[in-house]
Amino acid sequence: MMPELGKYAVEVLSSYGVSLALLGGLGALSVVRAGRVRRQLAALEQRIRGNG
Amino acid sequence: MIALLIRDLRLAVRAGGGLGLGLAFFLIVVVLVPFAVGPRADLHRVIAPGVLWLGALLACLLSLDRIFALDHEDGSLDLLATAPLPLEALTAIKALAHWLTTGLPLVLAASVLAILMNLPAQGYVPLFASLVLGTPALSVIGTFGAALTVGVRRGGLLMSLLVLPLYVPTLIFGAEAARRGAEGLPYATPLMMLAGITFAVIALLPFASAAVVRVNLR
Amino acid sequence: MASLWEYANPRKFITTSNRVLPWVGALALTSLSIGLVWGFFFTPEDYRQGASVKIIYLHVPAALMAINAWLMMLVGSLIWLVRRHHVSALAARAAAPVGAVMTVIALVTGALWGQPIWGTWWVWDPRLTSFLILFLFYLGYMALWSAVEDGDTAADLTSVLCLVGSVFALLSRYAVLFWNQGLHQGASLSLDKEENVADVFYLPLLVCIAGFVLLFVALVLLRTQTEIRARRMRALLARERMG
Numbered sequence: 081m082m083p084e085l086g087k088y089a090v091e092v093l094s095s096y097g098v099s100l101a102l103l104g105g106l107g108a109l110s111v112v113r114a115g116r117v118r119r120q121l122a123a124l125e126q127r128i129r130g131n132g
Numbered sequence: 133m134i135a136l137l138i139r140d141l142r143l144a145v146r147a148g149g150g151l152g153l154g155l156a157f158f159l160i161v162v163v164l165v166p167f168a169v170g171p172r173a174d175l176h177r178v179i180a181p182g183v184l185w186l187g188a189l190l191a192c193l194l195s196l197d198r199i200f201a202l203d204h205e206d207g208s209l210d211l212l213a214t215a216p217l218p219l220e221a222l223t224a225i226k227a228l229a230h231w232l233t234t235g236l237p238l239v240l241a242a243s244v245l246a247i248l249m250n251l252p253a254q255g256y257v258p259l260f261a262s263l264v265l266g267t268p269a270l271s272v273i274g275t276f277g278a279a280l281t282v283g284v285r286r287g288g289l290l291m292s293l294l295v296l297p298l299y300v301p302t303l304i305f306g307a308e309a310a311r312r313g314a315e316g317l318p319y320a321t322p323l324m325m326l327a328g329i330t331f332a333v334i335a336l337l338p339f340a341s342a343a344v345v346r347v348n349l350r
Numbered sequence: 351m352a353s354l355w356e357y358a359n360p361r362k363f364i365t366t367s368n369r370v371l372p373w374v375g376a377l378a379l380t381s382l383s384i385g386l387v388w389g390f391f392f393t394p395e396d397y398r399q400g401a402s403v404k405i406i407y408l409h410v411p412a413a414l415m416a417i418n419a420w421l422m423m424l425v426g427s428l429i430w431l432v433r434r435h436h437v438s439a440l441a442a443r444a445a446a447p448v449g450a451v452m453t454v455i456a457l458v459t460g461a462l463w464g465q466p467i468w469g470t471w472w473v474w475d476p477r478l479t480s481f482l483i484l485f486l487f488y489l490g491y492m493a494l495w496s497a498v499e500d501g502d503t504a505a506d507l508t509s510v511l512c513l514v515g516s517v518f519a520l521l522s523r524y525a526v527l528f529w530n531q532g533l534h535q536g537a538s539l540s541l542d543k544e545e546n547v548a549d550v551f552y553l554p555l556l557v558c559i560a561g562f563v564l565l566f567v568a569l570v571l572l573r574t575q576t577e578i579r580a581r582r583m584r585a586l587l588a589r590e591r592m593g
Contacts, residue, residue: 084395088402091462096390099408099455103565106451110569114576121579124586276514280507284497293493294511297486298518301525308529325528329521340514347506 140229180249181310219342235267258313266306269330358435382561389554411562412455419449427509439505444573450488
């Protein structure tokens with residue numbers, strides 16, 4: 081199944097590995113932060129509406 | 133306008149004004165290089181133009197925060213901003229003052245420090261020419277960087293991060309001119325590119341610097 | 351057709367992007383998967399570069415996005431300076447880390463691709479060097495946003511920096527070409543996508559490029575939402591503090 085990478089195996093595999101890791105990490109961080117900020121804002125607005 | 137220039141010059145020259153510090157830093161950097169790369173004179177000769185350019189550039193960089201810091205701290209920057217003098221002229225004069233008190237002395241010092249780096253005899257004129265044409269750009273670009281970070285506490289490192297990439301074209305052409313001259317090759321092309329960048333930067337950047345100062349004084 | 355400027359309204363931006371985001375995200379992941387799997391498993395080797403040509407499916411899209419992200423930030427900065435729409439300033443801020451990551455991917459894959467040819471892990475090839483400089487501009491831009499407390503001031507300063515930086519980035523490109531043009535002319539590292547014109551390489555590359563573009567759009571939409579919400583939070587907290 082794995083293609084014959086021959087002598088370039090290290091370079092090709094690490095390219096794919098690093099790229100996917102970076103993109104995945106960025107995506108994960110973005111999603112996590114988005115959720116966190118959305119929850120914090122909702123809580124804040126709830127609190128302010130409660131006090132107002 | 134002249135009064136402002138003289139004021140800035142006087143501020144820089146008096147004790148603690150930074151005139152000597154830039155030169156001392158330049159000297160120290162050039163002295164450190166042989167310790168870093170080894171004592172072989174033939175190696176020094178090869179890297180001399182680059183090292184001298186880089187040393188001058190870094191010495192310039194370190195004195196940039198003085199451009200606006202003092203005036204900003206005691207409030208005189210706000211006063212100057214409301215004065216009839218356009219802010220663009222103000223930033224241009226600040227840059228000129230910086231060059232006269234930092235850039236120009238460094239240029240002169242470079243010709244002396246070149247001896248330490250074993251610069252070939254034919255390299256002195258190209259080095260001098262490239263530095264004379266290049267250091268004004270360093271001052272003007274540096275003024276822009278100083279204006280950006282004038283409101284940031286401890287903004288020195290941030291300013292370096294912003295300014296150093298902007299220095300790359302000037303450094304490339306300036307050091308290349310010095311290098312080619314030191315090897316006896318014609319160096320008119322990089323020198324002209326360097327001059328072109330300097331003149332363009334002098335003509336255009338003060339507008340950006342003024343806009344940024346206005347933003348920071350709001 | 352409603353004016354594009356309607357989306358400058360933060361609330362409208364969020365509602366619209368909420369509708370669009372799942373689709374863009376799904377499309378991005380689909381085309382990325384198809385493109386990368388196709389390129390990695392189902393393309394032959396290049397007769398000159400062997401299997402290392404497969405790196406093209408990462409390097410070229412990432413490099414394209416590294417540039418395009420900066421261009422988008424430039425447009426956003428200009429719109430902010432002229433029309434003062436917060437959404438465009440925040441979108442520029444949101445795009446910067448994505449562009450920076452794309453630049454890093456372009457650098458790493460570029461270096462890895464060239465390693466077998468050069469025998470070293472890095473070369474000061476004009477193209478790679480220009481991307482390294484671009485990365486420094488990204489870092490400076492992001493650092494300035496973080497260092498300035500007031501949102502509008504930060505938006506103004508970073509916008510001017512983006513403008514000035516763009517000019518200098520372009521200038522650096524030519525300076526670097528001048529700086530390294532004479533060396534290794536014959537054996538210069540050819541990372542042009544024009545080199546591989548054959549369909550068998552080109553089609554999966556197009557799919558990968560599309561995937562990267564869509565991923566960029568999805569990430570920027572998501573991150574801009576976050577910036578809008580964060581800005582609103584800061585405003586609410588400030589108002590609360592003032593009583």
